[in-house]
Each structure stands twice: as structure tokens, then as C-alpha cells.
Amino acid sequence: MHHVVAREHGGTNAIGNLALMCDAHHAQLHDGILTARGAAPDLVFGLPLGPSWDCEPEPGDERSSPARLA
Numbered sequence: 443m444h445h446v447v448a449r450e451h452g453g454t455n456a457i458g459n460l461a462l463m464c465d466a467h468h469a470q471l472h473d474g475i476l477t478a479r480g481a482a483p484d485l486v487f488g489l490p491l492g493p494s495w496d497c498e499p500e501p502g503d504e505r506s507s508p509a510r511l512a
């Protein structure tokens with residue numbers, strides 16, 4: 443479970459501050475490989491210098507598909 447605002451920076455366990463992520467993507471987020479902006483549930487994920495996407499890419503839009511990173 444990712445805290446959008448880290449607990450050490452005053453973040454809480456309120457649902458709006460939490461994002462359920464798989465371990466691999468959570469680690470990438472903390473390592474700076476992925477970025478996240480906004481607030482749950484409307485977080486927008488992206489790459490530091492690349493494209494970004496929300497959690498529900500448009501069907502057929504390969505540019506916004508997280509699978510593209512696999």
C-alpha cells in the first residue's frame with residue numbers, strides 16, 4: 443500500500459491518501475523509476491521524462507498503456 447503523502451511527511455491512512463500497487467511498481471515508484479501525481483483515486487502515473495497515464499487507459503491507446511513498460 444502506497445501513501446501518496448508519506449507518513450513521515452504527515453500523510454495519513456485515509457483512503458484518499460492510499461494507492462494499492464503491486465510490489466514491483468511500488469518499488470519503482472519509490473526508486474524514482476515511476477512518478478505519481480494527483481490524489482487517489484485519480485492518480486496519474488508516468489515516467490520521469492516520458493509519458494504518463496491514469497489508471498484506466500483508453501481502449502486501444504497504446505501510448506497510455508502501462509503494459510508498454512513490461
Ligand SMILES: [Zn+2]
Pocket residue numbers: 443444445468472
Ligand atoms: Zn509507497
